[in-house]
């Protein structure tokens with residue numbers, strides 16, 4: 001890994017970082033709704049979580065459960081007919097919900113950056129990818145580029161001094177060895193770069209970053225337009241751009257979904273490595289618990305606009321508590337040694353409609369363990385051992401009312417009781 005990683009924070013980032021708080025991000029009871037003609041879509045309905053400094057939090061859940069809307073809310077990018085209805089989003093202790101659009105323009109891409117799912121819509125089609133990447137460096141890492149420029153100019157100066165010294169030796173010394181000296185001077189001259197600009201440095205850094213994320217021939221790629229690259233290449237360039245912003249919080253929304261498994265593994269390695277060096281925090285959104293296990297420190301399992309289980313990846317992976325998390329675990333493809341066939345479970349039933357979500361626990365119509373109480377009361381997240389939190393009536397302490405804790409029949413699940 002090159003010294004490109006010795007990033008310096010911009011003044012703006014430093015200002016915010018100085019306001020130290022326990023968590024980098026603390027979301028409290030967030031509700032983001034969409035007011036559509038069909039009704040109110042309760043996309044995010046009372047979500048609370050924290051992101052620590054220097055950690056990767058994973059968000060996992062089936063399609064439509066509110067992962068992207070949560071992420072967009074963090075950047076105040078919810079547009080009509082949507083609205084952040086209530087809640088707090090404390091970033092370094094300051095509430096994002098209360099920030100003006102002008103203030104958000106300074107935060108987006110500086111302190112918080114988001115890598116979107118669709119690279120074609122995010123890259124400018126008429127600008128070469130190298131120029132787009134260089135622009136990100138110029139906007140977000142000027143101090144670092146200036147340091148590198150000083151270093152490059154000093155190197156040039158040293159090269160010129162060496163050439164001067166060698167030319168002197170050539171004049172005064174014997175003819176023996178003069179051929180070698182001439183060749184050395186020629187080699188040094190080739191290393192000299194005339195009139196190095198900050199833009200040259202930005203391009204050099206861009207090519208180095210593309211190289212590091214596994215794009216071959218980075219020097220050629222930076223001269224191409226987005227439509228001249230494959231979907232996988234564009235996605236990796238988007239990730240490179242997100243990383244080049246060097247934000248305190250990087251939000252990655254399904255950045256590897258469209259990529260094949262080998263490239264996906266390469267990108268996850270790269271994100272892990274860069275995160276270790278940069279010590280920033282990442283919110284990583286995915287459908288796959290397998291990806292979460294590979295990459296994240298903690299995980300929030302989302303279902304139908306709510307977080308249903310939340311804690312350290314290891315604890316949840318080794319001992320999932322919520323029936324939905326158990327279902328997601330069973331859906332991770334594994335190959336059985338005995339049958340040499342892939343055993344893939346699916347969670348029966350459909351993701352609920354967020355305009356008319358089921359009463360009580362939203363998962364109960366699909367849950368094998370659903371009880372009468374699950375139909376009546378949406379369980380809040382409660383603390384379990386190892387700081388794991390789970391929202392499920394199976395873990396209620398007081399089960400003194402046997403009727404409430406009676407298991408529902410399949411028929412009862414569908415009826416009003």
Ligand SMILES: Nc1ncnc2c1ncn2[C@@H]1O[C@H](COP(=O)(O)OP(=O)(O)OP(=O)(O)O)[C@@H](O)[C@H]1O
Nearest residue numbers: 034036041043062063064065066067068069070354
């Ligand atoms: N602009 C919008 N107008 C109306 N409803 C919306 C809008 N954007 C999102 N939604 C709804 O909000 C809900 C949550 O969507 P979201 O995109 O957050 O899901 P997700 O978990 O990220 O899914 P995926 O994994 O497929 O990206 C969905 O029911 C979706 O239809």
